Amino acid sequence: MPAHLSARLCSLALSLFLIAFALPAFAGPFEDAVAKFANDDFSDTEEAIGVVAGSGNPLAFPIISALQDGRLMADPDSKKVYVTGADGKSIDAATGAAVASVPDSASAVRLNNRLRRSVDAALGGLTLQSPDVGTRLQAAQSVFKSHEETALEAVDAALAKETSRSVKTALGEARAAILLFKSDATEVEKLEAVATLKARGDQDALALLTGMGDQPASVTKAAASAIGSIQSSLAVWSMVQNAWYGLSLGSVLLLAAIGLAITFGVMGVINMAHGEMVMIGAYTTFVVQEVIRTRYPGLFDYSLLIAVPLAFLVAGAIGVLIERSIIRFLYGRPLETLLATWGLSLVLQQAVRTMFGPTNREVGNPSWMSGAFELGQITITYNRLWILVFTLAVFMILLAMLRYTALGLEMRAVTQNRRMAASMGIATSRVDALTFGLGSGIAGIAGVALSQIDNVSPNLGQSYIIDSFMVVVFGGVGNLWGTLVGAFTLGIANKFLEPVAGAVLGKIAILVLIILFIQKRPRGLFALKGRAVEA
Amino acid sequence: MFSKSTHDIAASFSRRGVLAATAGLVLGLASLTGAKAADDTIKVGVLHSLSGTMAISETTLKDTILFLIDEQNKKGGVLGKKLEAVVVDPASNWPLFAEKARELITKDKVSVVFGCWTSVSRKSVLPVFKELNNILFYPVQYEGEESERNVFYTGAAPNQQAIPAVDYLMKEEKVKRWVLAGTDYVYPRTTNKILEAYLKSKGVAQEDIMINYTPFGHSDWQTIVADIKKFGSAGKKTAVVSTINGDANVPFYKELGNQGIKAKDIPVVAFSVGEEELAGIDTKPLVGHLAAWNYFESIKTKDGSNEKFIKDWQAYTKNPKRVTNDPMEAHVIGFNMWVKAVEKVKSTDPDKVIDALPGIEAPNLTGGVSKMLPNHHITKPVFIGEIKANGQFDVVWKTPGLVAGDAWSKELEGSKDLIGDWVGKKCGNFNTKTNKCLGSGS
Structure with missing residues (x-):
């Protein structure tokens, strides 16, 4: 990603999380978290992702996106962590200061599937207000998938500013997914959420509705009817799908x-x-x-x-x-x-x-x-x-x-x-x-x-x-x-x-x-x- | 055009056409026959398919044994004699395996055979090895439920691969819903039976398990991948446990990638996909999918044994990109165990070697030492690896120590009381409840 773009994203992320952040020179929770990336331990990395993404630090976005692309390098000896850019320039992840070169002993921070999901969720929260429509849409979709309560504020803020219709729909669905699983959401909110998911009508919506757990009776009832209508529409689609697969096999x-x-x-x-x-x-x-x-x-x-x-x-x-x-x-x-x-x-x-x-x-x-x-x-x-x-x-x-x-x-x-x-x-x-x-x-x-x-x-x-x-x-x-x-x-x-x-x-x-x-x-x-x- | 009478066909049978046809056949087969041998050598049989659907996996194992024999001969051979490989091609044709095994033992008089990949091929040669009393080293992970006097199993039993993999998914990925997908033959069917019993014992409901079988070489995966997607959208974390064998894996993974099933949504853990199989696929869409093995090429060892093996292997094959994999490691362990046993009893007589093998130890390539057990299985470490973009695996989990292979699964009703013990009980299926050997009748 070009440097000016990531800089703009950082400032947006900053305005999103209006939390005071420590100046890079201080050793605080952010620096401690960044150092954890160097431990080569999956649970430490997961903890670090959570802290860094929630820190509001402008470095959060470059760090997490570097982690996703395998550009986050960690030196197990000095416990220093570096973000390497596509252009070959590197910065110290804890301070943001440019470094001449990354030491040879550093290797890319490893991920497993669980961490990839955390990274997606974190990036989704950080890029909801990206200037690029495609990125925003992707961010909304990953928030929909992870539907974590912490992202609700960010979704609401993004929804208020959103102009693109498709992103707006995706954000609405992400919001519905969060509310459905939020324990203190009101019944009205939950009913609205069920209706939104019913309108989405695909297998992901079905998955959320069937897996939502204990809910007030009215919500359970609305969900059951939504599930029924989604299932019957999916049954029709599955016939279309079989016919398409048949055509495809026939062509082979x-x-x-x-x-x-x-x-x-x-x-x-x-x-x-x-x-x-x-x-x-x-x-x-x-x-x-x-x-x-x-x-x-x-x-x-x-x-x-x-x-x-x-x-x-x-x-x-x-x-x-x-x-x-x-x-x-x-x-x-x-x-x-x-x-x-x-x-x-x-x-x-x-x-x-x-x-x-x-x-x-x-x-x-x-x-x-x-x-x-x-x-x-x-x-x-x-x-x-x-x-x-x-x-x-x-x-x-x-x-x-x-x-x-x-x-x-x-x-x-x-x-x-x-x-x-x-x-x-x-x-x-x-x-x-x-x-x-x-x-x-x-x-x-x-x-x-x-x-x-x-x-x-x-x-x-x-x-x-x-x-x-x-x-x-x-x-x-x-x-x-x-x-x-x-x-x-x-x-x-x-x-x-x-x-x-x-x-x-x-x-x-x-x-x-x-x-x-x-x-x-x-x-x-x-x-x-x-x-x-x-x- | 079929209306021609049989008389006409028979009459014209002896003409040029037959000549052309047989010439074609002879040409096709000529390149496959092995070499003849001298008398002052110890002959080692290699029974791996060099053609047909399993050639993709088995050809490498043939090369591995030739490489090991070459290395051993450089060290002076065994008992002062050179080793000589006798290579035959059973052509992925299961009955032909039995024929070729008989040929190796009776005609070529080999002292030991390294071979087979699929369980059907192993089952096909079993009677031959029993009847002619010879030794087979079988290097591939398999379904268990077997312990034969003449066979040494250097691949993983289900408790050394399938069960730990499922445990990993339950613990680390919190998987609640399971697709057991396999090729339709004995290994996937038995493994899935064991896994199903194991999952149920862990409280997984019947409706959360989907079992699916496909033929060898299946190439149209659209419906099955769509089904998996559908099964995975029931609000519970879903994973696929794949016992799909051979080259059907390539179109399967391609379809997964194309339909956008990412490892972080629905991970696939495979028991038959290694570095060799991935060599034919673009692995970028597959990053994060898993495999469970007892060896990965990417494993770094403290003593450098794996690194040295890879270097020697690539030098031997004159191919700096040639990969190594788990069944190769199994052959390395098995071959070294056989050499040690032969040197211990100073004879290649199968009876003596069979009795000497249990207890023999040989280093594996991941820094540990594997041991041949009385049930003819070996101890191995278990690793779970995630596919990386370069076609290699990144180990994300491993067992703390070596796991002893169970010949008989503890999960299945019919086999949980059975053990194999060729040292004390001299029996491959001893029932510990009734204290009786079931013998070959069961």
Whole structure:
């Protein structure tokens, strides 16, 4: 944080706590508390946080925020504590005097989870009147979470001055949370608090209302009705949430299966090495990120955009190679194709294991794929959202390609009636190679996306191969729309079953349903009709 | 395309396709077979998965044993003979573990085997070690409820990991509500059974315990993480006790981070996540989540033994970033105990070594000395560490001394009277109430 900003914050903190503070030169409770940071004992640190935050000393804010960021250094020998700034300048935490350098024996004051909560609560109280709206909002939210009585005055003071509507709401909720747990709050105050929390209506509000303990009868009654209304609204949201998770899982299934829908669905090759193409795409992403990290760190957020075409080319080229060297000799012989591609998948796995090692490789999420946003009462994570968008885009592009390009026309011609296509002058073997390359390339693109949510390891492909076949067979072999509907149906069904049956049983139930379905409709959801079926 | 008759398929079976397929298979497997050996050496079997879902964890243990053998041979070997490793790859395939164990003992004539990670793999090789009377050193924390004559358990029993971790959460974090999440196999199921009994004995109500299992390699954690969030918003402090194994942990932690579950709100304490597993994750969102182990790489020792081990290990692997972890330490202790026992009885005969091992002491890497107990478990210190932003752990709590491993849990109705004692009673499941050995029938 820039120095002038922290200085302003300090003066605000000062005006907030109108308590006389000792001049830094005196050894008082503040100095004693600061020295406790050097004891490397969690309960001493907690005590020190409480005293420093409540001292009203202008140094309180820099000390506590330094503690949060791991910039508070303590020397166990001299019991001196220092605040180091981001700019490399340091001050003595007890006096505020600048020091030339922090001794080597000093190390950052350690925190555990309990202390992190105390730090959050303390910082919340200290930054309620920060000039920055975002900081104020965060402060109000951490006061809401800790809802300690001591913060009430600060909240009231901040509320009186607040102009931003969202911060005002957050402060009101923080105030309600405090009042609900304040033993000497009036019944009216508590009823108001219950109403405020009911309006907030999320799981945190529910948590406060269910955990509030003994209250006057009227408050208990109001709380019970608030709990009921929050719960019923959350139940609706949980349906929405399941549907979203289903769409998200469906998009992953679709992405993994879409390449197979070409190699298996359109060409009829039982391609057990499909998963390895996905894996190769993921490893391409890893290599791209490694190069970016070492040479062009500024481009990291674009790493996936760069990886997509590269993964398509790498996996596509390997696909063409496989088709030319192995699969073209095996057309029309499913059993050998199955064995050969399975053997190939082992070879590819072992090759990657030898090149990159057996352990997982870290593929980072670019900033636009990290985190989440709230939509009503559900959390939507950016990585899942982007994967859904990406999958649909890939699907549309592929569909358009098959429909509107010359290559697409030739592919359809060759797969529907090879001899007729050949007599019309299409180089069928070239088209075969390109089709297989296209399917593999798309699998490679899938790998780029899947590297964001799964492990990048030599086994990555294995976990998707069964699901991919399931989707293609269920949707109807040879029909891209069938693959789309199949993937989303399975995804949504799975996510609605999972909360009821658990992850393991849910998956089994889906498999059983598919087996029964295939008995009834052996050609899947969207069966091809006409002469193509017999080819 | 499946409409082709079986006759056609059978007829075409012998053609080039099969050749291509088998060529692929042979290539895939060729790199995995071990080397042949000379006669004047002592052979040490290494039975760890080098491929498949457990390769992430087990490959390091194979390297550890090779490293230890290398160090021992530099010191002149054992009983004047060089040690020689025989490495096989059971490929995360549980029945294959038994086959490979048999191969090690009967074909390669190894004197001792270091191996296994998952409890299913250990259960799969048990009959082989009993039948052929050999020794297995098992280095991983496990669910207990077992004490076999041929197995030495150098990892933690539940009372050396799970129970202290739960105690820590109750005392330090004041946790009142518990999610027990695990992978669906024997270790998480038994551990959770023990934990459930333990929590109930501490007055935790049934509705405050949520148990959840997922398959190996599970990758879509959205629903479960959302459930945990929901379960945690009932107004009581909530924690997750994770027995999730293998690489399913990576997407689990990613989802936790993305959905904004911070350690200070709902801490996750894991029993199978160490430095090695964290190497594949961005750990910044995970700061503060916990792990319970008997060793952490970050532990500073007064005699410098841990620091020296890390330095030698990184020099041996020629990788200055290579991490160390708890099961590695267990192999170090087990290996040194075996060497001491062999030198004590001046023989590698399994019967003699088995009888000599209880009572043998070997230094652990955290500055203490571990001892092999009559129940074939060892004494270990217990540490709770918080994940730091650099992928290492910061020890926030430890037991005052070493904890003796219980083969049989005191929390479970069926096993609280049982003890393992291979010195006095010569029995792995002796009932102290009835004064009877249950034998292998139970």
